[in-house]
Amino acid sequence: xxxIGVLALQGAVIEHLRMLEEVGATAVSVKRVEELQDxxxxxxxxxxxxxxxxxxHKYGLMDAVRKFGEAGKPIFGTCAGAILLAKEIxxxxxxxxxxxxxxxxRNAFGRQKDSFEVNLPVVGVAADYPAVFIRAPYLKHVGEAxxxxxxHEDKIVVARDRHYLAAAFHPExxxxxxxxxxxxxxxxxxxxx
Amino acid sequence: xxxxxxxxxxxxxxxxxxxxxxxxxxNAEQAKIAEAAGAxxxxxxxxxxxxxxxxxxxxxxxxxxxxxxxLKAVSIPVMAKARIGHFVEARVLESMGVDYLDESEVxxxxxxxxxxxxxxxxxxxxxxARDLGEALRRIGEGASMIRTKGEPGTGNIVEAVRHMRxxxxxxxxxxxxxxxxxxxxxKNLGAPYELLEYVHKNGKLPxxxxxxxxxxxxxxxxxxxQLGSEGVFVGSGIFKSDNPEKFARAIVEAxxxxxxxxxxxxxxxxxxxxxxxxxxxxxxxxxxxxxxxW
Numbered sequence: 001x002x003x004i005g006v007l008a009l010q011g012a013v014i015e016h017l018r019m020l021e022e023v024g025a026t027a028v029s030v031k032r033v034e035e036l037q038d039x040x041x042x043x044x045x046x047x048x049x050x051x052x053x054x055x056x057h058k059y060g061l062m063d064a065v066r067k068f069g070e071a072g073k074p075i076f077g078t079c080a081g082a083i084l085l086a087k088e089i090x091x092x093x094x095x096x097x098x099x100x101x102x103x104x105x106r107n108a109f110g111r112q113k114d115s116f117e118v119n120l121p122v123v124g125v126a127a128d129y130p131a132v133f134i135r136a137p138y139l140k141h142v143g144e145a146x147x148x149x150x151x152h153e154d155k156i157v158v159a160r161d162r163h164y165l166a167a168a169f170h171p172e173x174x175x176x177x178x179x180x181x182x183x184x185x186x187x188x189x190x191x192x193x
Numbered sequence: 194x195x196x197x198x199x200x201x202x203x204x205x206x207x208x209x210x211x212x213x214x215x216x217x218x219x220n221a222e223q224a225k226i227a228e229a230a231g232a233x234x235x236x237x238x239x240x241x242x243x244x245x246x247x248x249x250x251x252x253x254x255x256x257x258x259x260x261x262x263x264l265k266a267v268s269i270p271v272m273a274k275a276r277i278g279h280f281v282e283a284r285v286l287e288s289m290g291v292d293y294l295d296e297s298e299v300x301x302x303x304x305x306x307x308x309x310x311x312x313x314x315x316x317x318x319x320x321x322a323r324d325l326g327e328a329l330r331r332i333g334e335g336a337s338m339i340r341t342k343g344e345p346g347t348g349n350i351v352e353a354v355r356h357m358r359x360x361x362x363x364x365x366x367x368x369x370x371x372x373x374x375x376x377x378x379x380k381n382l383g384a385p386y387e388l389l390e391y392v393h394k395n396g397k398l399p400x401x402x403x404x405x406x407x408x409x410x411x412x413x414x415x416x417x418x419q420l421g422s423e424g425v426f427v428g429s430g431i432f433k434s435d436n437p438e439k440f441a442r443a444i445v446e447a448x449x450x451x452x453x454x455x456x457x458x459x460x461x462x463x464x465x466x467x468x469x470x471x472x473x474x475x476x477x478x479x480x481x482x483x484x485x486x487w
Binding site: 051133 | 194195196197198199201202205206208209210211212213228230231232233234268269270287290292293315316317445446449450
């Protein structure tokens, strides 16, 4: 069985744990570096990216998660998680983990009153995925090795780059586990390789 | 078709705040300190609750200049307070782009019978509650997040503890009830039946539940997390302390690692004096903020 961690410093942690269990993974929350050790994959949840980033630095998780990704272990970032994974953040000099070859724009759909939900086709995942966008970012650019999996109004909202997966919305706020299943398959693939 | 202002979008916003600290600020400078310390959101106010308490008189929605200044200063969500029942203050704050409204007992109520019909709004609301019935009434009106009332501006945690313990005990009781007892319990609590049914099935509120009202130290924040709150609001505590920056960081860390006592000890050292507290029995009944709301 695949063991997948959910970074649990802040944000929607329980929801991801529940959905990972539902698709058949063993799911554990991760607050410390040593908890990464025997994991096959990691989810970085939605929350406040500035808060999660500060806490990651404080507890040595920024370097540890970067090494985790560089060792070929799959990482799935949702909303804040996508911002943390990105190589480039619009309007900021520094990225956080900088692992995934994407450029993100923060709060790019507007403030909370502009937050929305919509059904979207996601390539290889679903024809009608219920996507919940909350003060969401979008991806301005995906690197050459990457693949765009979904767009909303011409803006990229799901992408995969090698063993990294990013969604601008919150699959964890729905009952739809198909994106988690997709990520679990990525984890299995990576483990075989 | 994209839909804005749905329950899922409004409640989901609060889900993203879980495990975090929401800090009261009165200007852009404080907002930046809060953001740098790791706050998940700031509450833009004209005065923190302890100053409102000291000033007396009618407390209204904040000066909109302050709200605007804070909105421009930070990238994290900005909340603001409207008076209980004052739906025009709420509409005005919504129009400015405030991310979350607090229909708050800290301000002087504008309506002594009715709360705002929060379902009509695109922006989500948080409301205070002392027990399960009050929490479910507010959710019934459309609140997307609940917090304990505690006794704001006192730096005294006892009321927040009482409210959280009461709510959690009532949730456990409702969960253990047989189905036939639910309607009578809905009547006892003054709670909408369908929401009580949700609590019975799920053993939790249908929205996120934070602690507020009297949190003055990192250990206070950790205590509230252990009692079952999903995050904390810190009002007067931070910017009334000796070293707000350090204090804010310490509260954030204690909220994340609320069972790690060595960590709480480490971050609590050398913080200086926390805000001066007030003994609850010394507050005149008419000045008790938690009794506002119906």
